[in-house]
Every structure is written in C-alpha cells, then in structure tokens.
Amino acid sequence: MSIQSNIQSIRTHIPTHVRLVCVSKFNPNESILEAYETGERIFGESKVQELCGKYETLPKDIVWHFIGHLQTNKIRYIVPFVSLIHGVDSFKLLTEIDKQAAKTGKTVHCLLQVHIAQEETKFGFSPDELLEIFEAGTWKQLNNIQICGLMGMATYTVNKDQIRCEFNGLKTLFDQVKHQYFSDNSSFCELSMGMSDDFQIAIEEGSTLVRVGSSIFGHRNY
Numbered sequence: 001m002s003i004q005s006n007i008q009s010i011r012t013h014i015p016t017h018v019r020l021v022c023v024s025k026f027n028p029n030e031s032i033l034e035a036y037e038t039g040e041r042i043f044g045e046s047k048v049q050e051l052c053g054k055y056e057t058l059p060k061d062i063v064w065h066f067i068g069h070l071q072t073n074k075i076r077y078i079v080p081f082v083s084l085i086h087g088v089d090s091f092k093l094l095t096e097i098d099k100q101a102a103k104t105g106k107t108v109h110c111l112l113q114v115h116i117a118q119e120e121t122k123f124g125f126s127p128d129e130l131l132e133i134f135e136a137g138t139w140k141q142l143n144n145i146q147i148c149g150l151m152g153m154a155t156y157t158v159n160k161d162q163i164r165c166e167f168n169g170l171k172t173l174f175d176q177v178k179h180q181y182f183s184d185n186s187s188f189c190e191l192s193m194g195m196s197d198d199f200q201i202a203i204e205e206g207s208t209l210v211r212v213g214s215s216i217f218g219h220r221n222y
C-alpha cells in the first residue's frame with residue numbers, strides 16, 4: 001500500500017472534529033512530502049534534532065507537533081516554530097518551556113501527558129499528580145505557555161477492553177480538569193490519544209488528536 005492510499009483509508013475512520021497527526025519520525029522527507037501532497041499538514045516528530053532538520057528543509061506551511069520525551073536543554077531549538085508539544089510530563093519541563101518561550105516572545109501550546117497505561121515505561125503524570133498541579137495554581141503564572149489539553153498512551157496490549165477503559169479514564173479526567181479549571185477558557189480543548197493500533201477506540205472515547213505513524217508510513221527502520 002502506498003502512503004497516499006494508507007492516508008485515504010485512515011481518513012474514512014476520522015470524523016471532522018478529530019485531527020490526524022501524521023507521525024513521521026524516522027521517515028525521510030520524501031515520505032513526508034508524499035503525505036503532504038495528499039493534503040496533510042500536521043506532522044509529529046519525537047526527536048529534537050530530527051524535527052529541526054525536517055523543519056529547515058520541508059515546506060513552511062507544515063504544522064509541526066513534538067510528540068516525544070522532551071529534554072529541558074533542547075527546548076529552545078523547537079520553541080521558535082513548534083505548534084504543539086504533546087508530552088509535557090513534569091512541572092519543571094512546563095516551567096522551562098515557559099522560560100524559553102518568553103525569550104522569543106511566544107506562547108507555546110502544550111498538552112500534559114498522563115500516565116494511563118499499566119506499563120512502567122511510559123512517561124507522564126499520574127491522575128493524582130495532575131490534579132495536584134492544577135490545584136496548586138502556579139501554572140497560571142506561566143504566561144508564555146498555554147495548556148491546551150491532555151495526552152496519553154494506552155497499554156500495548158491486544159485487550160481492547162483494557163485500552164478502551166484507559167482512554168475512557170483519560171477522557172473523564174480531561175472533562176474534570178476542563179470543568180474545574182478552564183470553564184472560562186476554551187483553549188483547553190485537545191485530547192491527544194490513539195495511535196495506529198488503537199486510534200479508532202480512542203476516537204470513540206473522545207480523542208480530538210490521533211497520532212498515527214506506521215499505518216501511514218509503514219514499519220519504521222530505527
């Protein structure tokens with residue numbers, strides 16, 4: 001299957017209120033351009049250096065999302081052009097993004113990552129930690145970041161009920177945070193969940209951004 005036909009078949013499963021993030025990590029510019037030609041504009045990368053290289057060489061109307069684990073010393077390289085950082089997993093990182101964004105006079109859009117999987121390997125706040133952060137209120141003083149929603153990854157399992165349950169839990173948390181802390185602020189509106197193997201379940205459970213890589217570009221060569 002070609003990239004073009006992969007995208008066409010994925011689109012049939014994505015309702016209009018959900019946006020597709022084409023996860024292009026480890027894939028060359030030619031593959032990204034193939035997806036671009038079909039009309040896709042949002043691309044997700046997980047390594048700072050790779051993202052910066054692609055930003056430099058690819059069309060400037062591409063909307064770049066960072067979906068990986070971001071190290072504080074690399075924030076400044078992506079702040080000038082990144083549209084959304086999905087995986088903010090500590091308050092320190094949020095504070096550092098704010099600091100770097102202030103230097104360039106920008107507001108950087110961020111999603112806080114919540115640990116919903118039954119796996120140690122995935123990053124993110126626990127639901128309790130997340131609520132503590134919001135309750136503490138310090139985030140309101142960070143004027144150069146905008147918390148636009150939450151992001152999570154389900155357990156890597158064939159158990160569809162478990163995946164659904166984890167996504168459902170994240171949606172409930174999202175609604176709670178939105179209600180308690182963003183009732184007067186419509187910018188908290190994104191729920192990033194769902195990858196190649198589980199994006200359809202994620203959409204059913206309330207996702208607004210699906211991050212799809214291998215179903216578009218094929219298996220990655222690491």
Ligand SMILES: *Cc1c(COP(=O)(O)O)cnc(C)c1O
Nearest residue numbers: 023046067195196211212213214
């Ligand atoms: C790689 C990656 C994806 C895409 O995964 P696929 O299974 O290839 O669709 C989505 N989200 C994150 C955070 C990733 O690192």
